[in-house]
Amino acid sequence: MSSELKHWYLDATVHNDRVEEVYYISDPVQNVRRSRQTRVWKVEQLLGHGSFGQVRLEKNHEDGQVRAVKRITTTSATLSNSECEKELKALLEFSKPKFKEAAVFVEFFGWFKDGYDIFLAMEYAPLGDLHKNLVANSGKIPETEARDIAEQILLGLEIMHAESFAHRDLKPQNVLVIHGPPQWWVKLADFGLSKRLTNTTGYNTRAGTQSYMAPEILDFLNPYEPRSDYTNAVDIWSAGCIVYRLITGVVPFPRITSLIKYCEDKSLFPYDALFDSGIKSEGSKFLRQLLVAKPSARPSAIQALNHNWIFSGLSPTSSEIGYNTASHAGLQSDQPLLSSFSQTVLPPPSAPKISPPSNGTTLDPYPIRSAPIYAQDSDSQTARASSITREARSTLKGHTGSVWSVTFSPDGKLVASGSDDMTVRLWDSATGAPRGILKGHTSSVWSVAFSPDGKLVASGSNDMTVRLWNLATGAVRGTLKGHLNSVQSIAFSPDSKLVASGSNDKTVQLWDSATGAPRDTLFGHTNYVQSVAFSPDGKLVASGSDDTTVRLWDSATGAPRDMLEGHTSSVWSVAFSPDGKLVASGSCDNTIRLWDSATGAVRGTLGDYTNYIQSVAFSPDSKLVASGSDDKIVRLWDSATGATRGMLFGHTNFVQSVAFSPDGKLLASGSRDKTVRLWDEK
Known part of the structure; x- marks a missing residue:
């Protein structure tokens, strides 16, 4: 077990109805050194379950704190061989102070085990996931709110990709809602399928959820060639699918056949739902570029964050965080800089905000709702x-x-x-x-x-x-x-x-x-x-x-x-x-x-x-x-x-x-x- 894993390990005893957690306090004023204390977490209710195990709500009735605890049943009592190792390592990585400041990842409090079961203690989001909140809002939300959520998701991806991680299972169910409309605050969660790229490993597992899965994972780009590694561009595709659904109420490719046909004929991009939603031209172009079939033609997370549709409403969050936004080297990503993604400053109001991509990608025309742009006196x-x-x-x-x-x-x-x-x-x-x-x-x-x-x-x-x-x-x-x-x-x-x-x-x-x-x-x-x-x-x-x-x-x-x-x-x-x-x-x-x-x-x-x-x-x-x-x-x-x-x-x-x-x-x-x-x- 690595020293980092040991640092986050909680000394806990698991019972059917509670978890007793041992910790130590020291108080120089009272001359108290390493006084043993016990904190009791009562199991309140089951929040969800799946093939991995279950998630339950636990509450400390002394101070009222609550947490969500994910229980994963493994096939081995040795942590290094468990199926949850990837998720645990991702939680540890993005709990570091420099990433915690971004406030786009679910908070991690520590882990403990009981036999073959591994327990991950995390932040509890009473509002649930984005899918649940979408259903409560008639399936879709206003474009301005969707843009705010898109910015937060992309900021999370920018951090993950800079640290050589790919999420690989982005979907509304894996985005937790901390604050609802109109000022949404969301956090990325469920890193069970996330993977860190190294010099000797690539991404090649068919992982994810079909409606949000990039075509290269499904072998739809070159079906007659042997499977090859894919890149973190799969997350950009998934983000595009999420934003598309936020605005239109439907996923862009609800059937496998529609995705296959789109990969064969790029003119079959699903514009109809976007037209019906009343989305502005900038938003339509943003989604079109995130959902380009060819992975190398998609923007990186930081390029997407600088797209005019996002940049016009960008909060100061990303510029205040001291993580490395340029450490994408070695990520097996091949993303050319699209000319419609600004890397410096937003053009003045009278300047055109979108130009055709420089990589040869053709964007279908979209009618712009014109409004006069006035210069200052x-x-x-x-x-x-x-x-x-x-x-x-x-x-x-x-x-x-x-x-x-x-x-x-x-x-x-x-x-x-x-x-x-x-x-x-x-x-x-x-x-x-x-x-x-x-x-x-x-x-x-x-x-x-x-x-x-x-x-x-x-x-x-x-x-x-x-x-x-x-x-x-x-x-x-x-x-x-x-x-x-x-x-x-x-x-x-x-x-x-x-x-x-x-x-x-x-x-x-x-x-x-x-x-x-x-x-x-x-x-x-x-x-x-x-x-x-x-x-x-x-x-x-x-x-x-x-x-x-x-x-x-x-x-x-x-x-x-x-x-x-x-x-x-x-x-x-x-x-x-x-x-x-x-x-x-x-x-x-x-x-x-x-x-x-x-x-x-x-x-x-x-x-x-x-x-x-x-x-x-x-x-x-x-x-x-x-x-x-x-x-x-x-x-x-x-x-x-x-x-x-x-x-x-x-x-x-x-x-x-x-x-x-x-x-x-x-x-x-x-x-x-x-x-x-x-x-x-x-």
């Missing part, structure tokens, strides 16, 4: 050298989950914040002291807003409700029910009489704030509504959606007034300028657009970003636009020229929300780092 191209940076005046801590929304009270004395911890918190804006906690939601609070008359606080939640709270007492005044999915955004009309709410049910609802009665439902968006805002005169409602559009509605009649098209990805935030002349929109295409509210024309595009724009807000004098982004930075922009006026550093995770105080002297920001920060604007 010439004044906005001014040098960024005048930008300044500042530190936060205070950091408000108390939330135990990501902060999704922040806002100021009309008098500027309070800040409200909504969080994943299901609460709304009130803070003193002058001192940063907590002033109250509003509890009642049963899931994440995505949005908060004060009524302009200062009497109410509204909160929109993943529990599909809007709650109205009495600001003076903290009591619930009403719960507004009617949405069929998560409420992503809320806003009050200037006279405080209406509440607008945007939801993942693709609608905007207008409510009477006094009675809680629904006033109107605005239909038109074809995907999740992520943000809503009233115009300063209350006559218009703006909404931003994952369908890439901003829509303007008549608040009195509910009639559509305009549709602002130009963004090439989800619109997550909209705001009116206080003077009523502009609408700002922040998007996953990494730009902020400023629109003329009267004509719908684009007045400027702010594009100094490489990450999603989560939130936008105007200063009270309409001269500045603040924005929060996945790059953890709050930026200030000149709304007239587009020049950067400031960059505020301090958050350690995505900035989800920004808001100006009514007097314009303070700026609040909320982040996934669980904090609210207050900044002096001047």
